[in-house]
Every structure is written in C-alpha cells, then in structure tokens.
Amino acid sequence: MTAAPHLLSFVAPNDPSQVKHGASRVEKSYPKSRQMKKTIVAEDEQRRMFAALLWRAFPEARSEADLAALVAGQLTTEDRPVHPKTVRNWLSTDNAPSFRYYLPVLMMAGGEAVLDLIYGGAP
Numbered sequence: 001m002t003a004a005p006h007l008l009s010f011v012a013p014n015d016p017s018q019v020k021h022g023a024s025r026v027e028k029s030y031p032k033s034r035q036m037k038k039t040i041v042a043e044d045e046q047r048r049m050f051a052a053l054l055w056r057a058f059p060e061a062r063s064e065a066d067l068a069a070l071v072a073g074q075l076t077t078e079d080r081p082v083h084p085k086t087v088r089n090w091l092s093t094d095n096a097p098s099f100r101y102y103l104p105v106l107m108m109a110g111g112e113a114v115l116d117l118i119y120g121g122a123p
Contacts, residue, residue: 047093049117050102054091057108064091074108075101 054071061067068084068091075082082101089095106114 043096044093047090047096050097050105051091051093053105053109053113054087056110056113057105064088067091071105075104 054067055061058067058070061070065084065088068087071087072082072084075087080100086095090097106117
C-alpha cells in the first residue's frame with residue numbers, strides 16, 4: 001500500500017523556498033486557550049513547571065529580567081532568535097514556549113529535574 005506523496009512530504013524548516021519575503025523569523029509563543037476549563041488548568045500547570053525549570057536551570061539569576069536575558073541568550077540561535085520579553089511571558093505563564101525549548105532547558109536544569117518531572121517532584 002502506497003501513501004499519497006503529499007502526505008509523506010517533509011519541508012525542512014530552513015528551506016529558503018518556504019520562507020515568504022518579509023516574514024519574521026522571531027519565535028512565536030502560544031497564548032492561553034480559553035476553550036475548556038480542564039485544558040486551561042493543565043496548560044497553567046505545564047507553564048508553571050516550565051517557569052520553575054527556567055529558574056532551576058539558571059540559579060545565578062537574581063531577578064526576572066536577569067533570568068530573561070540569560071535564557072534568551074542561551075536559547076537564541078541564528079535561525080530562531082528568542083527575545084527576553086518572550087522569556088518574561090513564559091515566566092509569567094502568559095504564553096507557552098514551543099516544544100523545541102523544553103529539551104534544552106531540561107538539559108540545562110540537569111538530570112535531577114528530569115527525574116522530578118517523571119516522578120512528580122517539584123521542578
């Protein structure tokens with residue numbers, strides 16, 4: 001059985017032919033969903049956990065602004081800049097980060113943070 005080619009096609013994220021002229025490459029966050037109360041509670045908890053992981057990954061940060069600058073500096077790549085304001089939105093749980101940022105933050109937070117997430121401990 002053969003699947004249709006369009007279902008299996010993959011567009012590389014860095015493919016210049018897929019980028020529209022004038023399109024911004026700044027990473028977008030995902031605002032809170034207001035559709036279902038149960039979903040909002042789960043989203044809020046996930047956002048709080050990620051914010052706690054950011055603090056754990058950068059214990060040298062003395063303020064939210066300091067943490068935002070440190071995180072933005074570490075997560076920014078040539079193709080995907082992360083602005084400190086975006087990080088402040090993550091810290092205040094107004095927006096959720098893209099999944100691509102979870103793994104680097106978990107690695108910076110350390111193995112104990114991963115185990116805490118698996119076994120239900122505080123991040």
